[in-house]
Amino acid sequence: MNHSSKRIINMESSSGSSEIIFAFDAGRHEENVHKFKGVVPQQNGNWGAQIYAHHQRIWLGTFKSEREAAMAYDSASIKLRSGECHRNFPWNDQTVQEPMFQSHYSVEAVLSMIRDGTYPSHFATFLSTHQAQQGLAKHISLNGDEKFCCTQLFQKELTPSDVGKLNRLVIPKKHAVTYFPYANDESVDVEVVFYDKLMRLWKFRYCYWKSSQSYVFTRGWNRFVKDKNLKAKDIVAFFICEPITWGKGEAFSMIDVVYDVNNADRHKQILGSCEVEETKQDGNISAHKGLRLFGVSIS
Known part of the structure; x- marks a missing residue:
């Protein structure tokens, strides 16, 4: 051939x-x-x-x-x-x-x-x-014992409308059809589940908007934007995290943020607040291990 x-x-x-x-x-x-x-x-x-x-x-x-x-x-x-x-x-x-x-x-x-x-x-x-950003959170340790290898699936630079009053994140079609559950109209209500680096649970409604022919996160996205203090040109990255030692822990999906370098001061403030939050949640991390990849159960 x-x-x-x-x-x-x-x-x-x-x-x-x-x-x-x-x-x-x-x-x-x-x-x-x-x-x-x-x-x-x-x-x-x-x-x-x-x-x-x-x-x-x-x-x-x-x-x-x-x-x-x-x-x-x-x-x-x-x-x-x-x-x-x-x-x-x-x-x-x-x-x-x-x-x-x-x-x-x-x-x-x-x-x-x-x-x-x-x-x-x-x-x-x-x-x-940007290689360092793409490899962000390559290895994550939880409770000092369990270690996970996180592979980035894709990332997206946020637009003003992604962080505006529309309360929605547009997922590029080439990534949506590859990594997310099937959705072909707004009547399909799919819940996708992620964890951040602090192992906090985030749930989003994922659907297809026929009017604009776009795949979007809706319900839950506004809360994520406010919690992470996201602005236009920040980047959201999606990962699949798997245990390094086979048989220990379970795979889960993760969403992470790479802040725009032009907002370095804001980034430092956010990192400081995250360190405090991580200390508060340290004793509860094991209760939030991921069990699903983008809403699909993993055995």
Whole structure:
């Protein structure tokens, strides 16, 4: 069977900066290769990339390979087109973080990086600096005896509406259909259960809003926002935590917060209050061990 497979290679350039190189294994017959969306051949053998948005054609630059041009189109479509749009390549562990990376830049800045070829290196730097956040709470000890290994499933940067008066958190579709129970309309009332790092229980109503075609947390979310003092640009991260020693403890799901670095003073205040709260609850931690993963019983 002839097909192409994609892999991502992190390499370090001679200048010391990291670069992301998207490599493809050969395997397609030439006659079966279809043009990538937004890619046009150039007379000099290079490849151009363009995208149509807001009723106008936007030129993204010229690239040495067809696939580089196709990746430029994918990156530009994130900033210029809302919702689920056609991509040349499927999402992977790195590219799902591009929306968060791009949220720190204007449309003009993103397009400028794509055109001058610095977008991959800037994105690689972003991934590197956020690696510590992605590995947050990798190991957690409870009562000094039970230890859990927590693997992050996904994270989301909060928008103003996520922490506003709407009392709802929008879950990106690609994560909702992967990690949460099936929900196809508002009549389906699913309760999802999480624990925070202090092993406090949090329950949210999870459903699908057909009017906006979005997956959301509703009931219970406002209480979480107020308790954690969440603001726009803070990040909520979702984990699955499993006991390191087999047979000791049970797996559970966890929700955690990464505060925006621009709100460092607020973060320090919150950390101080959490330390007091953790001391108060220390004797009750064992009574709050998780038994379900996103509302599903774990045996």
